[in-house]
Amino acid sequence: MKLRRPKTSGEVDRRSVVNPAQARELLVALTYCGRTRGPMLAAMFACMYFSGLRPAEAAGLREKDCHLPSSGWGLLTLEKTRPQSGKRFTDSGEGFDERGLKHRAEGTTRIVPIPPELVTILRTHLETYGTAKDGRLFRTRTGGVISASAYAKIWKEARTYALTPEQVASPLAARPYDLRHAAVSLWLNAGVHAPEAAERAGHGIDVMLRVYAKCIDGQCEIANQRIEVALVS
Template identity: 60%
Template sequence: MSGRALDAISVTFAGEEAAANTVRRKRAIFHHLLERAVEQKVFAFNPLGTIKWKPPKAVTAVDPRTVVNPTQAKELLNAVPRVGRTRGVRLKAMFACIYYAGLRPEEAADLRVKNCTLPESGWGLIVLEKARPQGTKRWTNSGETHESRSLKHRAKKETREIPIPPALVAILRDHIKAYGTAEDGRLFRTSRGGSYSSSAYSYVWQEARALAFTEAQVNSPLAARPYDLRHAALSLWLNAGVPAAEVALRAGNSVEILNRVYAKCLDGQRETINGKINNALEE
C-alpha cells in the first residue's frame, strides 16, 4: 500500500511527473499521517521505514538565467503601471519592494506604513513584522485567504530590519501620496481594500514582461516570476561585495542557504578563483 501511495504522490493529477519539492512535501505529510496512525494504535509501525524509495532531488540553486540586471529591473517596474486601468499602477511599489528591499511577495503584501521610515532624501528603513501568505480559507484562523503571520524562519514577534535605497523611498512616498493606506495601515491593497491574490499580481507581471522584454526574453526564464526580483536583489547585493552575513540578515536567510542558493549567480568569481589557481601553479 505504501509503495503505491509513494508512486501516487510522485505524479500530478494530469499524470505527469511532479516537481521534486512537491513530492518531498507530500511524502513528509504522508509520513506524519502514518506516525499519527501508529500513535492511535491503528498501525503497529510506520511502514514507510521498510520501503526503499529515494525522493527526487530538488533544485536548490537559483538559475542565473532568471536574474535580471538593474536596467532590466527598472524597465520591468516602469512597464507595470501600463498594465490594466488601476491594478498595475497600484502594484508597481509592491514589485519595487521585492526588488529593492529583497522582500518575499508575502512580506511585501503585509507591509504597513508604520514599518517604513521614508525620509525626503537619502536611505530609508523597513522594519518587517509580519508576512501575509495566501492560503485556503479552511486553513486560516480568520476564514480569509490572506492573514498576517510571523516572518518565515523567525520567532513570533521577531522583526527584520532592511535599509532601503533612495529609489525605493521615492517610489513608496509617491505610492502613499497617491493611494494612501488600508484601514489597518497596509500599503498594497485592491481598490476595495482587499489583498491581491497571487494569480492577480502574477498576471500583471506577465503582461509587464511582454511590454518590457523582447519576444526572445519573454519566452526565456528571465524574471519569469515576481519572486525572481528577490533573486535579482540578493544576487546584486552579493556581487556588489556586501558580506554574505549582512545579505542573509536583510533577506531573512541563513548564510549557508544563501551561499548554496546563489552560488551560480556570483559574477566574476570563476575568473578570480582561476587566477588564484594559476598563480599557485606558477610558483
C-alpha cells in the same frame, strides 16, 4: 517497483535573474497594466527588487514599518506577512492570514535598509494611493489583500511590454519571486558580505550561499587573481 524522485538542489536558475536595467523596465511596464491595478502595485514589485522582500512580506508592509527620509537611505522594519493559504487553512477563515516572518519566532523583526530610489517610489506611492484601513501600502481598490493570482497576471502582462519575444519565452523574470532572486544576487555580486546579505534577505547564510551559488557572477576570476597574488608573495 518504487521510483525515486530526483533531488532538487534549490539553486536559483541564473537565467531567471534580471539586471538593474531590465528590472527598471519591468517596473515601468507595470504602470501600463490596467487602469489602476498595475500602477497601484508597481511599488510592491519595487520592494521585491530593491529590498529583496518575499511577496508575502511586501503584501504585509505597513506605513508604520517604513522609515522614508526626504533624502538618503531608508529602512523597512518587517514584522508581519500576508501569505495566501486558502480559507480552509487560515485561523481567520479568510484567504490570507497575518503571520510573523518566515523562519523567525513570532514577534521578531527584520530591518532592511532600502536605497534612495525605493524611498522615492514608496513616498510617491503613499502620496498617490494612501493605505488600507490597517495601514497596508498595497491593496485592492476595496482595501483587500492582493491575491497571488492577481499580481501574477499583472506581472505576466508587464513582461510582454518590457521584454523581447525571446526573453518572454525564456525563464527571465518568469515569476515575481525572481525579483527577490535578482536582489540577493546583485548584493552578492556587489561584494556585500554573506552574513549581511543573509540578514537583509531573511536567509540562513548556508542556505543563501547554496541557493545563490550559481548567480554570483565573476567570482571565479576574482578568486584566480587572489590565488595568483598569494602564490607570488
